[in-house]
Amino acid sequence: MSGPAWVGQGIPQVDMLDKLRGSTKYIADISVSGMLHAVIVRSPVAHGRLHAVDVDRAKKVPGVRAVLTSADTPHRFFGPHANDWEILASEKVRSFGDEIAAIAATTLDAAREAAALVTATVEELPAVFDAREALRDGAPTVWEDRPGNVANSFQISRGNVEEAFAKADLVVTDRYSTNQIYHAYLEPIGVMAEYHPSGSYTLTVPSHIPYKARLTYAGALGVRPDQIRIVVPPIGGSFGAKYEMIEPLIAAVLARDTGRPVRLVYDREEDALIARSRPPFWFHHRIGVTAEGMFIARETEVVGTAGSRVFWSPAVLATAIHRVDSLYNFHNMAGTGALAYTNEAPTTCMRGFGNAESLFGIEQMIDEIGEKLGIDPVELRQRNAVREGETTLHGWHISSSKLPECLERVKEVSDLDNQRRETRKQRGLTGVRRGIGVAIAHHVSGYRPILADYDGSSAIVHATSGGRVTLFVGEPDIGQGQATVLSQLACDELGCSPDDVNLQGVDSALSPDAVGTLASRATTMAGNAVVAAARSARQKLDALLADHWRTTPDRLHREGEVVHFGEQSLTFRESMALYAASNCGLPLLGEGVHRPATQMPDKDKYGNPSAAYPFAAHVAEVEVDCDSGQIRVTRYWAVHDSGTILNPSTARGQVVGAIAQGVGWALMEDVKVDLGRVRNPNFLDYRIPGSGDMPETYVEFVDAYEPNGPHGAKSLAEAAINPVTAAIANAFHDATGIRCHDLPLAPERIWELLTGARAQSPAHDAEEALI
Amino acid sequence: MTTAAIHEGSMPVTITVNGRTEKAEVPGLTPLGDFLREKLGLTGTKLGCRAGDCGSCTVLVDSVPVASCLMPVAQVGERAVATVEGLGGEGDLHPLQEAFRNNNASQCGFCIPGILMAATAFLDRAEPPSRAEVVDGLSGNLCRCTGYESIVSAIVEAHTLNREA
Numbered sequence: 001m002s003g004p005a006w007v008g009q010g011i012p013q014v015d016m017l018d019k020l021r022g023s024t025k026y027i028a029d030i031s032v033s034g035m036l037h038a039v040i041v042r043s044p045v046a047h048g049r050l051h052a053v054d055v056d057r058a059k060k061v062p063g064v065r066a067v068l069t070s071a072d073t074p075h076r077f078f079g080p081h082a083n084d085w086e087i088l089a090s091e092k093v094r095s096f097g098d099e100i101a102a103i104a105a106t107t108l109d110a111a112r113e114a115a116a117l118v119t120a121t122v123e124e125l126p127a128v129f130d131a132r133e134a135l136r137d138g139a140p141t142v143w144e145d146r147p148g149n150v151a152n153s154f155q156i157s158r159g160n161v162e163e164a165f166a167k168a169d170l171v172v173t174d175r176y177s178t179n180q181i182y183h184a185y186l187e188p189i190g191v192m193a194e195y196h197p198s199g200s201y202t203l204t205v206p207s208h209i210p211y212k213a214r215l216t217y218a219g220a221l222g223v224r225p226d227q228i229r230i231v232v233p234p235i236g237g238s239f240g241a242k243y244e245m246i247e248p249l250i251a252a253v254l255a256r257d258t259g260r261p262v263r264l265v266y267d268r269e270e271d272a273l274i275a276r277s278r279p280p281f282w283f284h285h286r287i288g289v290t291a292e293g294m295f296i297a298r299e300t301e302v303v304g305t306a307g308s309r310v311f312w313s314p315a316v317l318a319t320a321i322h323r324v325d326s327l328y329n330f331h332n333m334a335g336t337g338a339l340a341y342t343n344e345a346p347t348t349c350m351r352g353f354g355n356a357e358s359l360f361g362i363e364q365m366i367d368e369i370g371e372k373l374g375i376d377p378v379e380l381r382q383r384n385a386v387r388e389g390e391t392t393l394h395g396w397h398i399s400s401s402k403l404p405e406c407l408e409r410v411k412e413v414s415d416l417d418n419q420r421r422e423t424r425k426q427r428g429l430t431g432v433r434r435g436i437g438v439a440i441a442h443h444v445s446g447y448r449p450i451l452a453d454y455d456g457s458s459a460i461v462h463a464t465s466g467g468r469v470t471l472f473v474g475e476p477d478i479g480q481g482q483a484t485v486l487s488q489l490a491c492d493e494l495g496c497s498p499d500d501v502n503l504q505g506v507d508s509a510l511s512p513d514a515v516g517t518l519a520s521r522a523t524t525m526a527g528n529a530v531v532a533a534a535r536s537a538r539q540k541l542d543a544l545l546a547d548h549w550r551t552t553p554d555r556l557h558r559e560g561e562v563v564h565f566g567e568q569s570l571t572f573r574e575s576m577a578l579y580a581a582s583n584c585g586l587p588l589l590g591e592g593v594h595r596p597a598t599q600m601p602d603k604d605k606y607g608n609p610s611a612a613y614p615f616a617a618h619v620a621e622v623e624v625d626c627d628s629g630q631i632r633v634t635r636y637w638a639v640h641d642s643g644t645i646l647n648p649s650t651a652r653g654q655v656v657g658a659i660a661q662g663v664g665w666a667l668m669e670d671v672k673v674d675l676g677r678v679r680n681p682n683f684l685d686y687r688i689p690g691s692g693d694m695p696e697t698y699v700e701f702v703d704a705y706e707p708n709g710p711h712g713a714k715s716l717a718e719a720a721i722n723p724v725t726a727a728i729a730n731a732f733h734d735a736t737g738i739r740c741h742d743l744p745l746a747p748e749r750i751w752e753l754l755t756g757a758r759a760q761s762p763a764h765d766a767e768e769a770l771i
Numbered sequence: 772m773t774t775a776a777i778h779e780g781s782m783p784v785t786i787t788v789n790g791r792t793e794k795a796e797v798p799g800l801t802p803l804g805d806f807l808r809e810k811l812g813l814t815g816t817k818l819g820c821r822a823g824d825c826g827s828c829t830v831l832v833d834s835v836p837v838a839s840c841l842m843p844v845a846q847v848g849e850r851a852v853a854t855v856e857g858l859g860g861e862g863d864l865h866p867l868q869e870a871f872r873n874n875n876a877s878q879c880g881f882c883i884p885g886i887l888m889a890a891t892a893f894l895d896r897a898e899p900p901s902r903a904e905v906v907d908g909l910s911g912n913l914c915r916c917t918g919y920e921s922i923v924s925a926i927v928e929a930h931t932l933n934r935e936a
Contacts, residue, residue: 010875012872012873012875013875013877015880016871016872016875016877017864017868017872018880019877019880019883020855020858020859020864020868020871020872020877020883020887021815021855021856021858021859021868022813022814022815022816022854022855022856022858022884023815023856024880025814026817026881028814028817028818029808029814183915184915185879185881185915186817186819186825186827186879186881186882186913186914186915187817187819187879187881188819234879234880235879236817236879236880236881237878237879237881237915237916238879239915267818267820267821268819268820268821268822268824268825478879479877479878479879479880479916480878481875481878649874649875650875652921653875653878653916653917653918653920653921656917656918656920656921657878657915657916657917657918658918659918660915660917660918660919661915661918682820682822682824683819683820683822683824683825683913684822684824688913688915689918690909690910690912690913690919691905691906691907691909691910691912691919691922691923692906692907692910694906694918694919694920697918697920
């Protein structure tokens with residue numbers, strides 16, 4: 001066979017036409033007969049003892065079928081990391097917006113009217129709204145059984161960090177903070193629940209880790225996981241928010257109580273008010289370096305916000321503390337961190353997953369070190385970056401890395417050295433100043449500890465007599481183009497065309513069990529599984545065709561969608577008709593299992609958790625308007641090693657989209673929480689980048705091959721957001737000489753930094769005098 | 772019509788959507804977006820914020836892009852409404868749909884119906900729009916996935932496809 005026909009082609013996404021015709025059915029577009037509408041009644045205070053919830057008036061509203069409180073739910077505490085979730089609050093409310101009652105009615109209006117009539121008797125308690133305060137003695141206690149408010153902690157060390165610091169020629173110490181970010185998917189959260197008289201449930205949930213979520217839901221409902229059928233509809237954006245949610249459980253108890261299907265869909269304000277956002281972190285970093293610019297020690301301390309309950313913040317914290325050791329070799333490290341319970345909405349993971357947060361500070365400090373030692377920032381990164389083939393401090397094995405090439409290329413295409421010579425000459429604190437900054441990043445392609453039972457993925461290929469191919473995997477597509485690359489991989493094995501293929505939406509009644517679409521794992525893991533499944537299907541088909549032509553499978557020859565043997569040939573469709581006819585109608589089935597050689601880290605957190613590591617080097621150019629504090633990203637360059645690029649068009653889309661989210665995070669986005677209540681729960685006050693905020697962007701993928709990935713591919717979409725805030729902050733420093741330690745670099749903060757710097761700058765006084 | 776009919780009681784509404792005349796009884800203040808989705812089953816129009824901030828619900832009213840979450844259905848009157856469902860025919864793509872496909876100008880897809888409708892305004896122009904003009908023209912539409920680059924490319928390309936057609 002010649003080279004792959006489909007892998008490497010920038011074909012349109014396979015589900016694109018439905019999306020362009022408006023026929024994709026997201027959760028809010030799905031209604032079923034007899035369906036009720038649900039509304040949640042929420043706590044009006046951030047912290048309080050819940051004495052009574054009066055639902056009598058609500059129950060009398062025409063159309064209302066159920067008004068439930070905690071007393072009507074299976075009364076148990078549960079949760080993915082700690083047993084601190086309840087379906088509805090029982091004795092206490094711990095954050096503004098905590099769920100205290102739920103209503104199902106024949107119309108949304110009736111449900112809303114009833115919700116307004118529920119009254120809760122709440123004795124307000126002292127509350128705590130800052131993780132650092134929550135961890136101090138005497139802070140109000142969020143959970144009585146967790147005095148001190150420590151929701152989670154993480155410690156790790158390698159080598160002898162104090163000895164190494166003592167030997168260092170230069171030690172830099174600094175504090176950085178990263179802020180609370182709303183995922184701001186365009187599709188608000190929604191779910192549908194159905195209860196069956198047999199005692200089982202069907203939950204239609206836009207979760208991209210549906211099987212993991214099902215374990216949590218089964219625990220909460222007091223049923224076996226197989227008593228929940230979980231169906232994943234198309235997801236209108238998630239970026240980490242739509243993992244394990246409380247909403248399916250609320251809908252489930254309403255469905256059980258009423259015996260009718262219940263749909264719960266938020267409007268934007270409710271979605272943003274209770275958003276489980278990116279956790280804010282406060283970092284202290286210390287880095288020790290030799291005079292030659294070799295890193296020899298790193299110490300990091302992190303405090304973060306878990307909020308009133310623990311969602312996925314512990315995994316984010318752990319990542320923020322130790323993932324960077326597979327980007328740079330610090331030789332000795334020590335990291336500690338704590339997440340605090342506070343009376344705020346729970347936080348959870350978001351694209352970048354702690355790694356992006358940690359790099360915001362570390363990548364700025366590396367520039368600082370370069371400046372102090374007189375070493376070029378690209379050169380300093382080259383000297384200390386981990387290399388292909390290396391096993392890093394925590395036992396992570398870097399099976400492929402073209403990071404050095406990425407750095408060289410990004411320097412070249414952005415003309416970094418010449419540009420920086422110019423910007424340094426023009427550096428200043430007034431008028432409009434231009435700056436340019438570099439930052440690098442990496443990520444994982446899957447993460448072994450997500451699910452205790454197994455890593456990897458499995459897939460089923462199903463092809464009908466008409467040549468229609470359906471792929472079954474347990475990793476949902478979240479709009480990133482996974483269905484498309486999986487189809488491309490399958491087509492090259494099977495000898496069919498993407499027009500013949502569709503990816504079955506994940507449905508636990510049909511799809512393989514799976515870890516899910518998270519940790520940048522789906523293309524690598526499900527991709528390998530699909531290749532294996534399609535290959536097993538093709539082997540069956542080849543055996544039949546060989547039999548048909550009285551030859552052996554190795555003498556068949558495939559060209560595009562046609563199989564040849566000598567002068568004879570059959571198209572894929574014809575061969576499928578033959579297969580089905582020869583097997584009394586049986587579809588062609590292939591199964592594939594991919595078991596990556598990942599390791600569950602041991603008790604010291606040592607072991608290789610991911611099959612592959614992608615890398616990126618970015619350069620940002622900014623213009624700083626020193627009068628207003630406004631920063632604009634004017635140009636941007638991104639060079640990536642993601643192994644083989646399966647679809648250059650969707651891959652570019654992932655990088656550009658990640659840069660947009662990074663630009664938003666760096667410059668404008670900030671969930672404003674005041675006394676536990678989100679003050680900007682809408683797109684007018686919580687601004688995400690619009691078309692006019694995006695820089696002109698250059699994207700390049702270097703030639704690379706990852707031995708553990710399908711056709712040499714590895715992950716992409718998180719590595720692409722990880723360096724963005726740091727590249728922009730380094731560019732701001734280049735323009736003005738000011739370090740910004742906190743996100744976002746929004747006009748107020750930048751204006752204050754500039755004003756402060758001007759007040760301390762004698763050069764500026766002279767400049768002012770001239771004016 | 773009486774004030775009461777506009778606010779709570781139902782009133783008869785006759786509107787033309789994608790060339791078909793539709794009649795229903797609804798409170799007159801029902802947003803056009805809800806009317807399209809719930810009364811007519813045209814769920815291609817998405818409600819992303821219900822506040823006119825995100826543009827996902829954009830439809831055309833007499834060829835003018837409108838946030839259907841803000842316009843009461845009673846205000847539409849005689850004007851013709853066009854939604855994404857009316858954009859292409861069966862097996863027959865509108866130039867915008869073709870260009871969006873060529874450029875992979877969608878990821879999760881939720882914002883796309885609104886963006887397609889907003890973008891129709893560019894196709895009627897004689898001269899192809901510049902990228903900067905398209906960027907300006909999209910200021911009322913948010914997309915969280917794509918970073919807009921592929922969308923802008925698609926709209927510029929759609930103008931050419933439309934001229935050729």
